[in-house]
Amino acid sequence: REKADESEYGDEEYEEYAVNEYSDISEKRFPKAIIVGVRKCGTRALLQFCGLHPQIVHAEREIHFFNDKENFQKGTTWYRQQMPLSLPSQVTMEKTPGYFISADAPNRLKELMNKGYIDNSIKGARKMITHKIILVVRDPVDRIVSSWAQILENRVKKGLPPPSETLEDRILNRGGRVNRHHSAVRTSIYLKWYRNWHRLFRGRILVIDANELVEYPWKSVQKVEDFLELPNLVDESEFYFNSTRGFYCMNNGKGPGRPKCLNKSKGREHPPISTNLRKKLKQFFYIYNNAFFKKINQDFGWNRN
Numbered sequence: 001r002e003k004a005d006e007s008e009y010g011d012e013e014y015e016e017y018a019v020n021e022y023s024d025i026s027e028k029r030f031p032k033a034i035i036v037g038v039r040k041c042g043t044r045a046l047l048q049f050c051g052l053h054p055q056i057v058h059a060e061r062e063i064h065f066f067n068d069k070e071n072f073q074k075g076t077t078w079y080r081q082q083m084p085l086s087l088p089s090q091v092t093m094e095k096t097p098g099y100f101i102s103a104d105a106p107n108r109l110k111e112l113m114n115k116g117y118i119d120n121s122i123k124g125a126r127k128m129i130t131h132k133i134i135l136v137v138r139d140p141v142d143r144i145v146s147s148w149a150q151i152l153e154n155r156v157k158k159g160l161p162p163p164s165e166t167l168e169d170r171i172l173n174r175g176g177r178v179n180r181h182h183s184a185v186r187t188s189i190y191l192k193w194y195r196n197w198h199r200l201f202r203g204r205i206l207v208i209d210a211n212e213l214v215e216y217p218w219k220s221v222q223k224v225e226d227f228l229e230l231p232n233l234v235d236e237s238e239f240y241f242n243s244t245r246g247f248y249c250m251n252n253g254k255g256p257g258r259p260k261c262l263n264k265s266k267g268r269e270h271p272p273i274s275t276n277l278r279k280k281l282k283q284f285f286y287i288y289n290n291a292f293f294k295k296i297n298q299d300f301g302w303n304r305n
């Protein structure tokens, strides 16, 4: 598992709350839809917003089953136990952005999909699940700055002084070139990781544009509904624009206290970065972005600004 300087458990504050009234037929089920990444691209927003659909339930926490050896060894029954209760007509979803950049996650997931999940609650039974993979991607440069903002805020929270280096010091090497081995840079080379998923899950991957998710969240949810073959039930009327936060929030949140906006750790103010660094990063990602857009057959316009 890659040790990155970005927090792997980006949003551990979220608590489990999914409880189902129809407890007689509800049980914890393996997730069919998995948001595999990318970290800092809006994975939490997409998960919460999909939860507005009555036929989607989701684990609140990041499970880190397929990318963490220790968790994986706990077995599939443990994995299922992490899920909320659901009805047979509902789709269970989980999100762990660490899956995207894990060398193991796509292979482990595919193997279970092919062999079936052993379910200890029914002796010897295997559950066959055809997984659907969801990916949210954002301009790689914004993603890097977002992750830097998180690092800075986490230091403040821990009572540590600001780091002595700037983002530029960390990301550019001595010759002033972008260091492709820096973990934040590596994560943002989406093409590299996407290939691993595409090889195994071709035709079963939905890629969501982070800009669309921010500006028109209902459109992104509609894409998920179509992808999961669910009726379109979440529309614009579910959202309102919160000008203090600068983001859309939900009119009717779910769970205790019915949270409507995402946690304050989502939508942080970004620290300024030098024009030099921005220009170098833009240039660096230009080719990767184009190749990625070609691969997914969509262009999210990051190379146009």
Ligand SMILES: Nc1ncnc2c1ncn2[C@@H]1O[C@H](COP(=O)(O)OS(=O)(=O)O)[C@@H](OP(=O)(O)O)[C@H]1O
Pocket (backbone or CB within 6 Å): 009, 010, 011, 038, 039, 040, 041, 042, 043, 044, 045, 097, 145, 146, 147, 149, 213, 214, 247, 248, 249, 262, 265, 266, 267, 268, 269
């Ligand atoms: N509606 C709404 N409200 C708040 N935040 C929103 C929303 N939609 C998308 N986003 C974006 O989500 C970004 C955080 O991404 P993740 O949830 O994937 O982060 S994490 O990896 O789980 O830590 C977060 O990134 P930053 O703005 O850089 O903090 C937001 O831009």
